[in-house]
Amino acid sequence: MRQEPKDFLDNLFKAAVGAADPLSTLAGFLPPPPKGRTIVIGAGKAAAAMAKAVEDYWEGPLEGLVITRYEHGLPLNYIKVVEAGHPVPDAEGAKAADDILALLKGLSEDDLVLCLISGGGSSLLAKPGEGITLEEKKAVTRALLASGANITEMNTLRKHLSAIKGGRLTVAAHPAKVVTLMISDVPGDDPAVIASGPTVPDATTSRDARAVLEKYGIEIPPSIDAYLNSPTSETPEPSHPVFKESRSEMIATPQMSLAAAADIAASNSITPVILGDTIEGEAKDVAAVMAAMARQVKFHDQPAAKPCVLISGGETTVTVRSGGDDTGRGGRNAEFLLALAVHLDGLADVYAIACDTDGIDGTEDNAGAIITPDTLKRATEAGLDAKEYLARHDSYSLFDALGDLIKTGPTRTNVNDFRAILIL
Missing domain, CATH: 3.40.1480.10 (MOFRL domain)
Structure with missing residues (x-):
């Protein structure tokens, strides 16, 4: 040697690390520009670098917002970068999640939503379900982090305590076309697990989320118990019609x-x-x-x-x-x-x-x-x-x-x- x-x-x-650098891998996966607007959204530790790659190679106007971990941001020209808490969510992530949902309102079928997803997005894209406070969700996240739960188990629960994950972003963007570019940080590269799959259908149920809590003996407040008992906690299934015009691509994997x-x-x-x-x-x-x-x-x-x-x-x-x-x-x-x-x-x-x-x-x-x-x-x-x-x-x-x-x-x-x- x-x-x-x-x-x-x-x-x-x-x-x-170099093989997973979005500045060198993302360009070949960009879709053609749409007739209408291009909205770039995203969350994860790679979100700022992925957004920069989009700005470097995109032909045409664009706008948007991505959320990344503190100290992981980059200065961009057209896409706003928000830094927020990871692995425990915070108020900055919650506000940015609301801002992303606002960007998706009123889109048409001529518009494109380009979603940039990477590991860490589950904590960063923080919008608790109705009736759940951010502090309550943070407490459950901390307990899971200390329990030894694996990433799939953690994200199963996160999806069912969220108003934005588990495919709900695609529902919010409808009828616009949604293209998701992903960097995988999970075993098996399952798009539904990466950052809790905000734009892809979810095959798990609220019962699965409860099973994770029971497995690790995690105590929950009444608000979370009530939410998991409500139909609102269920995520959109693979058969949901909004997913017909959406697709996902892996630009980097382990x-x-x-x-x-x-x-x-x-x-x-x-x-x-x-x-x-x-x-x-x-x-x-x-x-x-x-x-x-x-x-x-x-x-x-x-x-x-x-x-x-x-x-x-x-x-x-x-x-x-x-x-x-x-x-x-x-x-x-x-x-x-x-x-x-x-x-x-x-x-x-x-x-x-x-x-x-x-x-x-x-x-x-x-x-x-x-x-x-x-x-x-x-x-x-x-x-x-x-x-x-x-x-x-x-x-x-x-x-x-x-x-x-x-x-x-x-x-x-x-x-x-x-x-x-x-x-x-």
Whole structure:
């Protein structure tokens, strides 16, 4: 290998992010201009970059509004960018959602609504259902985030507590044609799950939403209980006629990013093994399995001979125990890496990186981190007990002390987590 292991892994991550950059991928998916108006709307961590790509390549007049996470905005000429709260919704997102609905009023069949959707849109496009306050919805969101619920479960509930998600935006835009361009951050790339599918039909029901609450023991106020019992909480089904004139396109997916990283590995004479783009589960548990796979490569050259790199995507979870000593800092990628380091226990010639492609691991200022064969040794020498830090979900603090955090700032895209384990 011509590069240092840490530089090599960093380059794989950069390739994964680059493959999902809307400034280089969106143009080929733009529809032809309509006879009437073009209204651009959208929500997600990539919304500002996607809107910029539209402005750069669109032929004809346009107007609109997109919502993105704080510090993820860009200055645009025709499309307004609003920054709002993520992963917990706030008043800015709620107001912007109302403004988007106002833009869709009075459209005709000659008009086009171009909707730009990416991960994070569920929290950013915040308009609670009738009778539910934003504070009540925020409380449920926080409880779900701490419960270990996966993204599909979270978005099932979000859709049925919303006045705008689960296909309701397409209903609001009717009779205009709706074209949705999406960057996937969910396992399976299901359009109905990405940002809770604001423009696509929904096959889930309010009963499914209740099942999520019951599964994780989430307590709800009377207002949410009443709303889920009302017909208003049901989302438009696939058979709804408004969807006949709408379509969705994926402009970037996790698999595309994994493939781009694999190409970089192969060009460096490192055999890439893509384990999957839909890996979910508790971060610690996924780390245990992947540590075992790294050992299998190290000692038995299976499933590939050394040197190789195990590449994967998806979204792990971190369950915070109620009443436990969970006083630390760190997102799911840093927790995965700390658990991986503990399981590898200093195994020679094994390096790993794990980062969120949006540049923000959880709610911290890092994208992720990197581990080396001497991570545990360096931690011990610094007086840090890795197992203790892992037990209290304090991976950020440990990697910060070791200088092994990766900080990119917002990437303005999002195809979920990227993990690569290099075995030399």
